[in-house]
Amino acid sequence: MRKAWSLFFLAAAVVAVAACWAAPGMHWWFPQKSPGGHAVSPLGNQIDDLFYLILVITSVTFIGTQAMLAFVLWKYEAAPGRRSAFTHGSHSLEVIWSVVPAGIMLFIALYQMDVWARYRIQSRFDPYAFEHPIAEVTARQFEWRIRYPAPGKTLQAKPQPDDLYTVNDFHIPLGRPVMFQLRSDDVLHSFFLPHHRVKQDAVPGMTIPVWFESTQTGEFELVCAELCGWGHYKMRGQITAQREEEFQEYLKKLSQSQFDDGVLAANAAGAQQAPAGEEKP
Amino acid sequence: MSTLNPAHPLGHAHSGDDAHTHHELSFVRKYVFSTDHKIIGIQFLCTTLLMLMVGGSLALGVRWQLAFPWKTMPIIGPLLFSSQGGVVPPEFYTMLFTMHATVMIFLVIIPILAGAFGNFVIPLQIGADDMAFPTLNMLSYWFMWPAIGFFMSSFFVEGGGAAAGWTSYPSLSAQAAAAPGSGAGQTLWLMGVTFVGVSSMMGSVNYMTTIINMRAPGMTLFRMPTTIWAMFITAILQAFALPVLTAAGFMLLMDRLVGTCFFTPGGLIINNAEPTVGSGQILLWQHLFWFYSHPAVYIMILPAMGMVSDMISTFSRKPLFGYKPMVYSLSAIAGLGFIVWGHHMFMSGMNPYLGMTFMLSTMMIALPSAVKTFNWLGTLWGGNIQFTVPMLNSLGFVSMFIVGGLSGIFMAAVPVDIYIHDTYFIVAHFHYVLFGATMFGVFGGIHYWFPKMFGRMMNESVGKVHFVLSFIGFNCTFFPMHLLGVAGMPRRLADPYNYPYLAHLLPMNQFMTYSAILMGFAQFLLLGNFFYSMFKGKKVGRNPWNANSLEWTAPSPPGHGNFDILPVVYRGPYEYASPLVEEDFLPQTRRLTPEQMAAVKPPATAH
Ligand SMILES: [Cu+2]
Ligand SMILES: [Cu+2]
Numbered sequence: 001m002r003k004a005w006s007l008f009f010l011a012a013a014v015v016a017v018a019a020c021w022a023a024p025g026m027h028w029w030f031p032q033k034s035p036g037g038h039a040v041s042p043l044g045n046q047i048d049d050l051f052y053l054i055l056v057i058t059s060v061t062f063i064g065t066q067a068m069l070a071f072v073l074w075k076y077e078a079a080p081g082r083r084s085a086f087t088h089g090s091h092s093l094e095v096i097w098s099v100v101p102a103g104i105m106l107f108i109a110l111y112q113m114d115v116w117a118r119y120r121i122q123s124r125f126d127p128y129a130f131e132h133p134i135a136e137v138t139a140r141q142f143e144w145r146i147r148y149p150a151p152g153k154t155l156q157a158k159p160q161p162d163d164l165y166t167v168n169d170f171h172i173p174l175g176r177p178v179m180f181q182l183r184s185d186d187v188l189h190s191f192f193l194p195h196h197r198v199k200q201d202a203v204p205g206m207t208i209p210v211w212f213e214s215t216q217t218g219e220f221e222l223v224c225a226e227l228c229g230w231g232h233y234k235m236r237g238q239i240t241a242q243r244e245e246e247f248q249e250y251l252k253k254l255s256q257s258q259f260d261d262g263v264l265a266a267n268a269a270g271a272q273q274a275p276a277g278e279e280k281p
Numbered sequence: 282m283s284t285l286n287p288a289h290p291l292g293h294a295h296s297g298d299d300a301h302t303h304h305e306l307s308f309v310r311k312y313v314f315s316t317d318h319k320i321i322g323i324q325f326l327c328t329t330l331l332m333l334m335v336g337g338s339l340a341l342g343v344r345w346q347l348a349f350p351w352k353t354m355p356i357i358g359p360l361l362f363s364s365q366g367g368v369v370p371p372e373f374y375t376m377l378f379t380m381h382a383t384v385m386i387f388l389v390i391i392p393i394l395a396g397a398f399g400n401f402v403i404p405l406q407i408g409a410d411d412m413a414f415p416t417l418n419m420l421s422y423w424f425m426w427p428a429i430g431f432f433m434s435s436f437f438v439e440g441g442g443a444a445a446g447w448t449s450y451p452s453l454s455a456q457a458a459a460a461p462g463s464g465a466g467q468t469l470w471l472m473g474v475t476f477v478g479v480s481s482m483m484g485s486v487n488y489m490t491t492i493i494n495m496r497a498p499g500m501t502l503f504r505m506p507t508t509i510w511a512m513f514i515t516a517i518l519q520a521f522a523l524p525v526l527t528a529a530g531f532m533l534l535m536d537r538l539v540g541t542c543f544f545t546p547g548g549l550i551i552n553n554a555e556p557t558v559g560s561g562q563i564l565l566w567q568h569l570f571w572f573y574s575h576p577a578v579y580i581m582i583l584p585a586m587g588m589v590s591d592m593i594s595t596f597s598r599k600p601l602f603g604y605k606p607m608v609y610s611l612s613a614i615a616g617l618g619f620i621v622w623g624h625h626m627f628m629s630g631m632n633p634y635l636g637m638t639f640m641l642s643t644m645m646i647a648l649p650s651a652v653k654t655f656n657w658l659g660t661l662w663g664g665n666i667q668f669t670v671p672m673l674n675s676l677g678f679v680s681m682f683i684v685g686g687l688s689g690i691f692m693a694a695v696p697v698d699i700y701i702h703d704t705y706f707i708v709a710h711f712h713y714v715l716f717g718a719t720m721f722g723v724f725g726g727i728h729y730w731f732p733k734m735f736g737r738m739m740n741e742s743v744g745k746v747h748f749v750l751s752f753i754g755f756n757c758t759f760f761p762m763h764l765l766g767v768a769g770m771p772r773r774l775a776d777p778y779n780y781p782y783l784a785h786l787l788p789m790n791q792f793m794t795y796s797a798i799l800m801g802f803a804q805f806l807l808l809g810n811f812f813y814s815m816f817k818g819k820k821v822g823r824n825p826w827n828a829n830s831l832e833w834t835a836p837s838p839p840g841h842g843n844f845d846i847l848p849v850v851y852r853g854p855y856e857y858a859s860p861l862v863e864e865d866f867l868p869q870t871r872r873l874t875p876e877q878m879a880a881v882k883p884p885a886t887a888h
Contacts, residue, residue, distance in 0.1 A: 005668050009680055012752070016684070016760055028764040028789065031782040044700075051697045058687040065654060065683050072661040073676070076597070077668070083865055084599035084858040085663035089656070094606045097655040098648065105644040108694060113637055115696040120633035141459075141552060186551040187452040187459050188563065190628065190703060194769035194782060197700040203563050203630045204452055205546025221780050225703040225771045227446045229453060229460040230372035233775040 006073035013066035017059070033195045033220065040216040040241075044197035046115045053111070057104060122209065126177040129211055134172065136181040139189035139202040142231035144222060146170045151251045155181070157207075164254045168237040170222060172214060173247040179211040190226035193239060201226055214241035314423070316415035317841055321422050322401030323734055326727070328425065329393035330808060336384035337801050341794075342369070342377045344758075348787075348794035350776045371775040372461045375444040376436075378773060379462070382447035383432060383470065386581070387477045390719055392425060394584040395484050395519070398726055399512045401734065402588075403488055405832035405839065406506050408497025408848040413490040421483035424476050431473035435466040443470035446773065448574070451544040451566050455536045458554035471534050478527045485519035488512055497831065499850030503608070504869065506830045506854040507601065510608050511587025514615045518576045518583075521619070526573035529566060536561070567629055571622035579618045581715055583611055585722030586653060589675045591854070592725050593657055595828045596672035597664030598865045600855040603656040610649030617646040627695050628702045636695045643693040650686045654679065665858070665865070669826070670744035674725030677752050681717030685710055688763060703773075706766025712759045724748065724807065731811070732825045736837040737818030739810050747806040754800025758793050765789065827866045830854040834870050 023029045030037035030048070039045045076084075118124050133155045138145045146169070149155040150162035172178050182191055184202035191210065192199045198212045214220075222237030242250060306315075315321060345354050351368050353359065358367030369377075400418065404411055412418045435442040444462025445454040449470070457464045492513045496505070505513075535541040542559025544566045549557040594601040601607065623631065623639035657679050666672070688710040692698045701707065724747070731739045770783050777783045824833040831854075835844050848870045856867040861877060 005673065005676075008749070009676060012680065012756055016756070019760065019764065023764050023767070027768070027785055028761070029767055031769045047696050047700055050694060051691065051700070054691055054694060054697060058690055062683060062687055065658065066680065068658050069661070069676070069680060069683075072658060072664070073666060076661060076664045076666050078598070078665045082665050084597060084665045086600065086858045086860055087602070087663070088600045088855075089603035089606070089659065093655075093659065094603055094652070098606075098652055101651040102645070102648050105647055105690075106641075108690065109641045109644040112640065112694045112696050116633065116636060116640075119696065119699065120636065186549050187456075188450050192703075192769075192771065194700075199628050199699050199702055201629050204549050205560075205563060206630050208630045221782055223769075223771060223780060227375065227450075227453065227773045230370070230375055230444070230775075232375070232773060233371060233777070233779055236780060 003074050003077065006070050006077070009073060010066070010070035013062070013070070017063065020059075031194045033216065033218065039195065039197045040220070041196040041198070041213050042215065043115065043119055043212065044195075046118075047197045050112055050115060054108060057108070119211075125179065125209070125211055129177040129179040130209070133179045133181055133209065135170065136183060136207075137170065137191065137202075138183045138185055139191065139224070139228075139235075140185035141187065141229050142224070142235040144168050144170065144191075144235070144237040145185075148251060148254070151248065151255055157181075162255075162259075164251065164258055166254070168222070169240070170237060171240045171242060171247055171250050173244045174214055174217055174241050175244070177211050177213045179209055182208045182210050187228050188226045189224050189228045189235065192223040192225035193220060194223060195220045196239075199225055214239075217241050217243065314419060316411070316419045318400045318404050318412045318415070318418060319734070319839065319843075321418055322397050322399075324422050325392050325396035325400060325425075326398075328422075328429075329389050329397060330811070332384055332388040332429070333393075334804065334808070336381055336389055337804060339377050339381035339384060341797060341801055343374070343381060344794040344797045346374050346377070346775060347777070348791040350778060372444060373441065374775040375446075375460070375773065376442045376462050376466070379444050379446050380432070380436075380442050383443070383473075385715075386447060386577070387474060388425070388429060388432070390581045390715060390723075391477070391481060391577070393723055394581065394719070395481065395488070395512065395515060396422065396425070398508075398584060398588060398723075398730070399484065399488055399515075401730060402508055402832065403491055403512055404495070405733070405835060405843060406509050406830050406854075407492060407495060407500055408831045408844065408850065409491060409495035410842045410844065412487050413495055414487050417483050418487050421480045421487065424480035424483065428473040428476035428480065431469045431476065435469035435473070438465040438469065440464040440466055442466045448570060449533070449566075450570075451533065451536070451563055452549060452551060452557075455533060455544050456549070456551045456554070456557070457537070458552040468534065468537055471530050471537075475527060475530050478523050478530070481519050482523055482527075485516040485523070488516040489520065492516075497848045497850055500831075500869075501850075503605070504850055504853045506587070507590040507604070507607055507611070508584070508587040511583045511585075511611055514611050515580050515583045518580050518615050518618065522573045522576035522580075525569055526577075529569035529573075532569075533566065564626070564629060564631055567626050568622070568631075571625045572619075575622040575625065576615075576618045578711075578714070579614055582719050583614065585678065585719040585726075586611065588726045588729075589678045589722045590653075590657070590660075591830065592671045592675040592729055593660050593679075594855045594857065595729075595826055596667045596669055596675070597661050598667070598857045599660055599664040600853075600857055601656070602659030602662070603652075604853065604855060606652055607656055610652045613649040614646060617642060617649075621646055624693055624698075627698045640693060640695045644690070647686065647690060647693070650682075654683060654686065669728075670739070670741060670748060671725040671729035671826075673745065673748045674721045674728065677721040677748065678718050678725065681713050681721065681755070684760075685713030685718055688713065700769070701766050703771055704766040705762040705770045705772060708772050709759050709762030709766060712762070717755055717759065721751070724751070727807070727811065729826070730832075731814065731818075732821045733832055733835075733837050733839070735815050735818070736820060737814055737816075738821050738825065739814040739818060743806055743810045747803055747810065750803035750806070751800055754796050754803055757796035758800060761789050761793050824868075827864070829856060829866055829868045831869055834868060 039048050136147045146166045148164040182202050184204045189202040196212050200210045220239040222239050224235035353367030354369050440461040443466045453459045454467050532543040542561040545557050545559045545561040547558050621643045623635050624643045627636050728739050728744055770777050823837055831848050850869045858865045859867045
């Protein structure tokens with residue numbers, strides 16, 4: 001039983017490290033849509049890089065301190081006739097373990113600034129995306145309402161008669177930064193795209209510009225990440241990233257179906273049938 | 282007896298019978314409405330342990346839903362929701378986690394540290410006969426009960442208890458129409474928080490005054506145990522941060538009750554109610570709330586840090602490594618604690634430049650925490666470590682505080698926080714700090730000071746089993762939450778598996794729930810040991826741990842007035858293994874003759 005406590009604390013640390021090591025293989029890691037669970041946006045990949053940087057620093061610290069803890073518990077377990085060292089501390093050690101972590105923390109903080117600035121500081125936004133927001137996303141209990149400008153027009157702050165609307169279904173073009181305006185109609189919500197590493201609260205009374213870029217086509221989940229009431233768990237939307245042409249085609253179709261009053265469609269059908277009818281005789 | 286008015290004219294006007302009761306207090310005055318800091322401390326301790334079980338049960342309700350969503354919840358389900366086959370509705374789930382956090386933070390952790398340990402330990406460790414304001418002290422305990430009453434009764438009002446999260450962000454908390462729990466339950470919640478605040482404030486004033494004014498002769502500031510330093514700094518934090526929360530709570534109550542609009546922007550149509558009017562700001566609440574609640578995080582851990590420093594030094598039989606750096610780092614944490622609140626709001630839509638400054642200050646606050654950890658390891662190094670129950674829990678504190686401290690760096694980094702904000706990574710982090718660290722410090726403190734409270738020991742073997750089960754249960758419950766967070770699982774979802782990218786995480790959540798149940802049941806060992814030992818534990822003398830600080834020179838348990846011999850302090854509290862004496866401890870009150878002082882030259886290795 002001697003040394004058992006040292007081993008007990010050591011075991012906890014070893015299991016923790018092993019769990020993290022095994023996590024990606026067990027799918028207990030970043031959500032996977034692409035091989036290896038890479039983010040599907042350029043900024044997302046930078047965020048992941050910063051995450052891994054901190055992970056390395058903290059892992060080294062974790063392993064070091066836990067090993068040290070296990071070591072002192074092993075080595076200095078009470079024994080009959082032993083007496084502790086009589087020391088009240090060491091000035092030089094205090095200096096070292098203040099200055100070194102301070103340097104590391106300062107480095108981490110400064111190193112992170114740029115990615116944050118790119119994500120949120122408006123002067124760093126892509127100018128084209130900033131001037132041509134593709135949609136306004138309005139959160140409300142418990143759905144996402146998307147308002148696109150009509151094809152060829154730019155989004156206005158006030159809803160326009162030819163605006164296009166969808167619910168919980170947000171299409172974006174691939175391969176370029178897209179910006180949208182985020183609002184809320186009632187309570188706080190949060191716009192969260194786990195695969196793109198995008199998150200922004202939707203705040204009642206505020207309109208917040210958010211941009212991201214998808215590097216992969218397909219459908220991705222849109223999650224509400226801020227408690228918004230009893231139905232918070234089901235406030236699920238979907239992002240569809242499409243090639244530019246498909247996206248424009250989608251908007252056109254959307255516009256057609258939205259403004260289909262039966263007459264337009266009949267006219268279109270009639271126009272198609274009329275020439276055919278003329279040719280027949 | 283100094284705390285009672287010694288020359289009460291009315292008392293002497295009556296018969297000799299009155300003089301008798303003057304010394305022999307009635308049961309009610311002695312154990313219920315007591316002004317004795319020790320009784321009040323024990324009252325706080327028993328109440329908070331009871332609340333720990335309440336908060337724990339609420340947590341198990343949360344865990345049940347996450348492991349077995351929409352399945353009949355045991356006990357609660359058939360009792361309350363038999364018409365729905367015992368399945369709890371999602372609004373009940375939102376209430377469960379809101380009230381879990383509320384109970385644990387406001388009724389367990391804050392009062393168990395300041396109320397229970399602060400009360401019991403402060404006068405004893407500084408050599409005072411009681412607190413500076415005994416009646417205020419009594420009131421601070423009894424002001425807890427209206428708060429408990431408000432919180433508990435909120436379960437029974439229409440719509441149920443508050444369900445807007447313990448952060449109570451408007452509009453959810455400001456507009457009654459926003460959710461079922463946003464009605465009377467939310468109002469009661471705000472009133473409860475106000476009473477907790479008043480209670481804490483009374484304690485805080487008392488602790489500051491007592492520590493400044495009532496120290497025994499020779500007890501200079503830098504001879505105070507770190508527990509006292511931590512309690513002192515915590516009291517200052519409380520005094521400066523709490524009024525902000527109380528004011529914000531009043532403002533929110535006004536918004537709800539009389540139609541002000543501090544936190545309500547106009548034009549919101551909530552759940553088909555009339556559009557709101559006004560031009561309030563949602564973010565204002567967040568700023569005010571976190572201006573208190575970030576310092577509150579330290580209010581919830583600094584005392585435990587102080588207590589653990591005491592215990593680690595005692596059971597390493599070695600002076601605390603870097604006593605002054607420990608004190609300075611406590612102060613640094615408290616000071617920096619006031620300028621980091623914005624790290625809870627990186628995604629809130631506040632000015633992004635603020636995100637940068639708050640990141641910088643938050644990174645810097647990790648520094649004193651690192652210094653403390655290294656000093657604990659330094660204390661252990663070269664010690665003669667006794668694995669008593671208090672020591673094991675203190676080591677658990679250090680081990681898990683390292684995890685909680687390191688995971689904090691991830692969320693302090695704004696870009697990384699974009700992804701992990703509001704995910705289970707955050708939940709993992711603060712449970713490692715508040716449960717892994719603080720509660721294990723508390724477990725240690727209970728075992729450590731129990732002999733002083735009751736003159737009896739708690740059972741050592743049961744204590745060890747409790748520690749092992751709690752430690753394993755805790756880590757198996759909360760460590761996987763880091764991985765859930767990295768997998769992008771948000772908090773506060775009644776059914777996360779509704780999202781396909783989270784569906785495969787169900788088995789892991791079930792494992793965590795089983796671990797939580799194990800941990801929950803392990804607490805019955807603590808309770809059983811606590812109440813059994815109170816009456817049947819092994820009797821002990823004044824100083825069962827051979828510790829140095831003043832409380833161990835008083836009788837166990839100390840009588841009213843604490844010390845039979847007025848303590849005079851000659852040195853700091855951590856002179857273990859001193860070469861001046863044969864034994865490996867040297868109490869603060871022991872006077873050495875000049876010959877004894879000269880007999881042994883300090884060894885060359887000491888510096
Ligand atoms: Cu939501
Ligand atoms: Cu904080």
